[in-house]
Amino acid sequence: MPIQPAAPASETALAQSPAGTQASFRPALHQSGLPEEFISLQQTADEAHAQLQRLNDHEERSHQRRVWREAAVAVQTAVTQYAMTKRLNRYGMEELLRRTVRHPRTPPGAAL
Template sequence: MSDSLEIPDELINLGAAAEAERLKLDGLDGEEWQSQLRAWRTAADAVQAAVTAHAQESALNRVDVEMAVKRAVRYPAP
């Protein structure tokens, strides 16, 4: 995959929001955990749908787009 793949800010923002929801699971249990899990899954589903749409519209490999989004979220540019 090329490191020069340009990812729209919208995808990075969606990815960051999903990651923030995932991090909120830490320390929860019971119904609170289940509720937060649903929130995370909803956010993750939105990311996957946006990644798929962007890849199709841009004629890019979906996995490459997903990995670029994850990389941008986990290792943001300074």
């Protein structure tokens, strides 16, 4: 039997209902408003795609293409499920996610 963690993962927080009972899990949010998990999933997919573009060997490219596709499917599945649950526009969420990961904004006053 697998050992269960004693507490929820740090990236989730328990929502409290007015009566003080635990209502549901809320994912930790990135400053963009997207769940941190989505940022991580998109970064993984982008890294897999970058690795694919660096390869020349046919066999290695075939394997890496599968890795990239699985990572991309994981992102899209997570975003789709979240958007349906929250009644949000999935396309807008995907666009915001890609923009957030691929073109992060430099905070004012940060060194370049």
